[in-house]
Amino acid sequence: MTSGRGYGGGHARSRVRGLGHGWRHGWRVLRTSWRLSLKAAAAYRGNMVIGTGVTLIWLVFAIAPVLAAGRYLGEGDGWTQSRLLFLQAVWYWMDAVMWVFLTNNVGQLQQDVRKGQVDWKLLLPTDSLTFVTLGGLNVTDVPKFLIALGLGAWAVAAGAFPGSAWTVVLFLVCLLAASVILWAVGVFATYKVLTLFDFDGRFLVNSVHNLARVPVGLYGVVLRVVLSSVLPVILITTVPSTVFFGWSRWWVTPVAVTVAAALVVALRVAWRRETRQYVGLQN
Amino acid sequence: MASASLAHTLRSTAAWLRIEALSIAQFRAQVIVSLLGWVVPFAFMALWNAAAAGSGVMTPGQTTAYYLMQLVTTNLGITVPLIFGLGYLVYSGEFATYLMLPLPSLIAVVAKPTVRNLTQSVPLVVVVPLLAWAMDAEFSGDPVVVLAAIALFVLGTVAGLLCAALYALAVLWFGKNDGLLGLFAGLQWVLAGLIAPSSFLPGWMAWVLRLSPLWGAQGGVGDLLSGAVAPAWYLFAANAAWIVVLALVLRWAWPRALARFEAVGQ
Numbered sequence: 054m055t056s057g058r059g060y061g062g063g064h065a066r067s068r069v070r071g072l073g074h075g076w077r078h079g080w081r082v083l084r085t086s087w088r089l090s091l092k093a094a095a096a097y098r099g100n101m102v103i104g105t106g107v108t109l110i111w112l113v114f115a116i117a118p119v120l121a122a123g124r125y126l127g128e129g130d131g132w133t134q135s136r137l138l139f140l141q142a143v144w145y146w147m148d149a150v151m152w153v154f155l156t157n158n159v160g161q162l163q164q165d166v167r168k169g170q171v172d173w174k175l176l177l178p179t180d181s182l183t184f185v186t187l188g189g190l191n192v193t194d195v196p197k198f199l200i201a202l203g204l205g206a207w208a209v210a211a212g213a214f215p216g217s218a219w220t221v222v223l224f225l226v227c228l229l230a231a232s233v234i235l236w237a238v239g240v241f242a243t244y245k246v247l248t249l250f251d252f253d254g255r256f257l258v259n260s261v262h263n264l265a266r267v268p269v270g271l272y273g274v275v276l277r278v279v280l281s282s283v284l285p286v287i288l289i290t291t292v293p294s295t296v297f298f299g300w301s302r303w304w305v306t307p308v309a310v311t312v313a314a315a316l317v318v319a320l321r322v323a324w325r326r327e328t329r330q331y332v333g334l335q336n
Numbered sequence: 337m338a339s340a341s342l343a344h345t346l347r348s349t350a351a352w353l354r355i356e357a358l359s360i361a362q363f364r365a366q367v368i369v370s371l372l373g374w375v376v377p378f379a380f381m382a383l384w385n386a387a388a389a390g391s392g393v394m395t396p397g398q399t400t401a402y403y404l405m406q407l408v409t410t411n412l413g414i415t416v417p418l419i420f421g422l423g424y425l426v427y428s429g430e431f432a433t434y435l436m437l438p439l440p441s442l443i444a445v446v447a448k449p450t451v452r453n454l455t456q457s458v459p460l461v462v463v464v465p466l467l468a469w470a471m472d473a474e475f476s477g478d479p480v481v482v483l484a485a486i487a488l489f490v491l492g493t494v495a496g497l498l499c500a501a502l503y504a505l506a507v508l509w510f511g512k513n514d515g516l517l518g519l520f521a522g523l524q525w526v527l528a529g530l531i532a533p534s535s536f537l538p539g540w541m542a543w544v545l546r547l548s549p550l551w552g553a554q555g556g557v558g559d560l561l562s563g564a565v566a567p568a569w570y571l572f573a574a575n576a577a578w579i580v581v582l583a584l585v586l587r588w589a590w591p592r593a594l595a596r597f598e599a600v601g602q
Contacts, residue, residue, distance in 0.1 A: 100513070103513060103515055103516065104515050107515035107516065107518070107519060108515075110519060110522060111519075111522050114522040114525050114526060114531065117526065117531050117532070118380055118383055118384075118531040118532055119383070121531070121532045121536060121537065122383045122384060122386070122387040122532070122536075124387075125387035125388070125391045125393070125536065126386060126387050130386075132386075193515075251366075253366065253370075255373065256369060256370050256371075256372045256373025256374075257372075257373075259373040259374075259375075260372060260373055260375045263375050263376050263379055264375050264378065264379055265379075266376070266379040266380075266383075267379050267380075267382050267383045271382040271383060271385070271386045272378075272382045273382075273471065275470075276378070276382075
């Protein structure tokens, strides 16, 4: 469509910098976009109530295996029923990240590229990666975050106690890092649609997300190695949970943060390259 | 169209399947890759392998076999695509065209997911035996059990599809609501034994599963082939009874649902 230098990369960004905006401006745009999503969702309040009801029912389906298996697991590797329940709370938080931020934005990106409607988003005077992949808010699933918190509180009350106040702080850091990692994996799995037009790699993020339903330690040796190295599954639910319980070494949290930061940097580079090669197409 | 002969219906169905196969063939690589996105059976396999060790209910080898069968049967399942497919066709108004086809419209709706799932499952022919060998899965080698599992799969598939078709008709009453439509998938996770093999559930719950119309095509196959449940006449009788009852209810509900269809969509 154009030389593409302006698409989300150098030109638009330097223009924003030139205006003295930068990250603060990007955050303001994002906030406005989320407010618009909230207003749009408010028009369908009934739908939201039904959605929350459905979410609660799905919660039962999600934790049922853990509750059932927990009866037989005993103290196996320290993963008692209550600790597995805590891991489910972390998993549910990630589920919220998936459904509130990732699924709708990434799905929208695929549609927009096919219809040639992504151009205006790339031309906005803000960071295009952030706006395109986080701009839309799936409000119906926002209650999932609260449900995850409730589930976590239930697990703690049932005996999944934290190691100390310090491990709770580290847990929050790991949870944030895990959320960023999941988002980055999700975007990595789909950003190629910008040039390939009919590309859908969402199976990757679905796999990472679903494999994180159980502690990585419960998988067989080969899968355990794969999920701890090639795929960042271990960082999604197992690491935040073990950090919370105080089972992890001191370096685990910095590793999680480093992986998250590295993925964001790599994603920004990849996004910039991809948007440079993007050409508008309508069909 | 209702009076079309069975032979004509079969010919039309075969032609429809051929068209869908040609369509899917263009994207076969992408379809096969999507197989990698369904890993839930592996997650639950890990959980239940750990739970099975020393439980005295099933051995880890049996739970491995059970979940490998879940991997196969869930990849072949077309109940959820039927529900969402019909929901979309009604919402978009395209269902009007399907009603004019020279074959039952529900068959036309399931043709695409059937071909897609068969294409997607091709690698499993190699992958599942390899995994079974690598993970020490314990399968029953008794030919009677294998035949019983195949029979239960066929009966369970028909019962499950009828159940899904009835559920899908609800879209003509409450409109397109993906959340409500998707609840069927959650229900199927429980009743088809994906979240837990029936033998691990408390007595009454195990019976609810084994007598439900959704268990035969998924959990039933795994339970029989892993040797956790012995073939018994009531398993087949329950599925046959479900098929008769659900077919009658569908026959009653179908014209009433269609009466609400306005053939206008967006």
